[in-house]
Amino acid sequence: MCGIVGYVGKKVAQDVLVGGLRRLEYRGYDSAGIATLDDNNDAHLARAVGKISSLSAVLEKEPQTGHLGIGHTRWATHGGVTETNAHPHHVGNVYLVHNGIIENYKELKAELQKTYTFASDTDTEVLAALIDSNYTKDSSLKDAVAKALKRVRGTYGIAVFSPKEPGTIVVARLGSPLIIGLGKDETLIASDASALLGYTREAIYLNDGELAVCTKDGAEVYSLELKHLNSKKETIEGDLAQIQKGGYDHFLLKEIMEQATTLHNTLYGRIDPKAGKMHLGGPNLTEKEMRDIHHVVIVGCGTAYYAGLLASYYMEQLVPDLTTEVVIASEYRYRSFHLPKDSVALIVSQSGETADTLACLREIKKRGVKTLGIVNVVGSTIAREVDGGTYVHAGPEISVASTKAFTAQVVAMLLFAGMLAEYHGGDPKLVAEFTRELAILPEEIEKTLNANRETMEKLAKKYAEYDHALYLGRDTAFPIALEGALKLKEISYIHSEGYASGELKHGPIALIDNRFFEVFTILDNWLFDKACGGLHEVRARGGKTIVLTNSKADIEADDIVRIESKIELLAPILLNTLQQLFAYYVAVDRGNDVDQPRNLAKSVTVE
Numbered sequence: 001m002c003g004i005v006g007y008v009g010k011k012v013a014q015d016v017l018v019g020g021l022r023r024l025e026y027r028g029y030d031s032a033g034i035a036t037l038d039d040n041n042d043a044h045l046a047r048a049v050g051k052i053s054s055l056s057a058v059l060e061k062e063p064q065t066g067h068l069g070i071g072h073t074r075w076a077t078h079g080g081v082t083e084t085n086a087h088p089h090h091v092g093n094v095y096l097v098h099n100g101i102i103e104n105y106k107e108l109k110a111e112l113q114k115t116y117t118f119a120s121d122t123d124t125e126v127l128a129a130l131i132d133s134n135y136t137k138d139s140s141l142k143d144a145v146a147k148a149l150k151r152v153r154g155t156y157g158i159a160v161f162s163p164k165e166p167g168t169i170v171v172a173r174l175g176s177p178l179i180i181g182l183g184k185d186e187t188l189i190a191s192d193a194s195a196l197l198g199y200t201r202e203a204i205y206l207n208d209g210e211l212a213v214c215t216k217d218g219a220e221v222y223s224l225e226l227k228h229l230n231s232k233k234e235t236i237e238g239d240l241a242q243i244q245k246g247g248y249d250h251f252l253l254k255e256i257m258e259q260a261t262t263l264h265n266t267l268y269g270r271i272d273p274k275a276g277k278m279h280l281g282g283p284n285l286t287e288k289e290m291r292d293i294h295h296v297v298i299v300g301c302g303t304a305y306y307a308g309l310l311a312s313y314y315m316e317q318l319v320p321d322l323t324t325e326v327v328i329a330s331e332y333r334y335r336s337f338h339l340p341k342d343s344v345a346l347i348v349s350q351s352g353e354t355a356d357t358l359a360c361l362r363e364i365k366k367r368g369v370k371t372l373g374i375v376n377v378v379g380s381t382i383a384r385e386v387d388g389g390t391y392v393h394a395g396p397e398i399s400v401a402s403t404k405a406f407t408a409q410v411v412a413m414l415l416f417a418g419m420l421a422e423y424h425g426g427d428p429k430l431v432a433e434f435t436r437e438l439a440i441l442p443e444e445i446e447k448t449l450n451a452n453r454e455t456m457e458k459l460a461k462k463y464a465e466y467d468h469a470l471y472l473g474r475d476t477a478f479p480i481a482l483e484g485a486l487k488l489k490e491i492s493y494i495h496s497e498g499y500a501s502g503e504l505k506h507g508p509i510a511l512i513d514n515r516f517f518e519v520f521t522i523l524d525n526w527l528f529d530k531a532c533g534g535l536h537e538v539r540a541r542g543g544k545t546i547v548l549t550n551s552k553a554d555i556e557a558d559d560i561v562r563i564e565s566k567i568e569l570l571a572p573i574l575l576n577t578l579q580q581l582f583a584y585y586v587a588v589d590r591g592n593d594v595d596q597p598r599n600l601a602k603s604v605t606v607e
């Protein structure tokens, strides 16, 4: 979603800001802009609809030379995609970029309209006017921002400067991340640590309700009551190579193909195949606390939700006395839910910033239930607010569609289940079998992807022109069907739905016609015959079928992709990597913007 960058130092701010915005492109946006202050204290503003390249074209004609500035990529919420609605917004003496939503902007606007004329339809321009109206002769920009924010309902991450106070950028956050990078004679601001990589490793992660005054010499942090706070300096993880394409045409393909490596990082130090045991340090639970857990609720959105669904099947197999519940965060947050005291909540999020997931985390905490994060982005809001948990260590996921994070999330939750099993009379042989499979999963993923890449590319060409797809599976292949359909629809724009194959005759089978194709994931397990039942039903009605399977048995379908692997229990994870390749190649074939699909954002920080 929207991205913020800021710079004050000795370099030409325009270059740092545009470079930073490019790093944030992956989050999804529809317009971009920067504002800088030159050495004569004159401000300059440039905004453009579309990609950063459009903004660069504007800046090429009128370069900005100042050493302080703010920049933004906007994903429209209030008002259409126009240059006037793009950030930064300029009102009076204030230049502002903003992530989040000001919920009471209409009432504030009605009040401010007596003094100000508004050019845009945005809530952000209203906030800029509110700050300006508090920016009197006797107050500093810091005072004005603090005063204004006290009147605001909603969420924000903001960066503000004024020609009246050269050399200073004021930032603040509530529910939308802001990181201050501390360099030598320069200070950077970003809503996402990836924009800071290569500049500095030292950073202050602003907390909700905090404001900071940034100069080239560093940052001072305050509460909104302007009480000075001691800020903690933290280290930014990751390196530049992780946020580059590394020779691949798209980040998505890179992220699919690097799953063996990233999974290795997820598993590092957490399994002991010889002893047949799994271990996860992060949950930080005592033996008694582990024993007391009898109910696990897993919360997530989109792909994270499907990862939770697959993990719940594994949890039930491993932990005999455990009840699991997997919930969609946007629904759960408003339900009158009750959780037994012997519950633990797994909060699953790649970005660690998803607004609905974060809201659930807070609701669950209010009910006194322990929360554990299954999070990828280090230092993200969810990671900071959970009681414990684990990073999945998938590395930066740049492409909007989530791939390697799904694999890592399932595995991280499986590790938790393996640990729980030990305290709940789980079958040690089963834990050992899962551990053995986990140990070889990275190399099996590598083999599977390399052996089938061309096949999936050819298959994608064959099916790229269809209008609709149904993805079907049962048991642990059911969450995979849901995830396969999501991946295809979000990057190829082919209408696709995932179903439990046992549900076919309860409705979806009516859809089968020549505009549809059906993807069956069929596992070589005790439900094999039943899984094939759905396939026969579709074929009998003339459906075009693709089967992804690890079975050697005879199967009739239009196209069959068989994997050969020593993996059985975790075969759904392997087969899912093929679905990822399939969706990728279909999207490429259709000429889509694979890494930044239309209308989507990487980190959904608004409801």
Ligand code: F6R
Pocket (backbone or CB within 6 Å): 300, 301, 302, 303, 304, 305, 348, 349, 350, 351, 352, 353, 354, 357, 400, 401, 402, 403, 486, 487, 490, 602, 603, 604
């Ligand atoms: C799908 C996708 C989304 C995310 C969802 C949750 O490819 O990327 O469905 O999985 O928005 O995001 P996180 O995991 O960041 O909370």
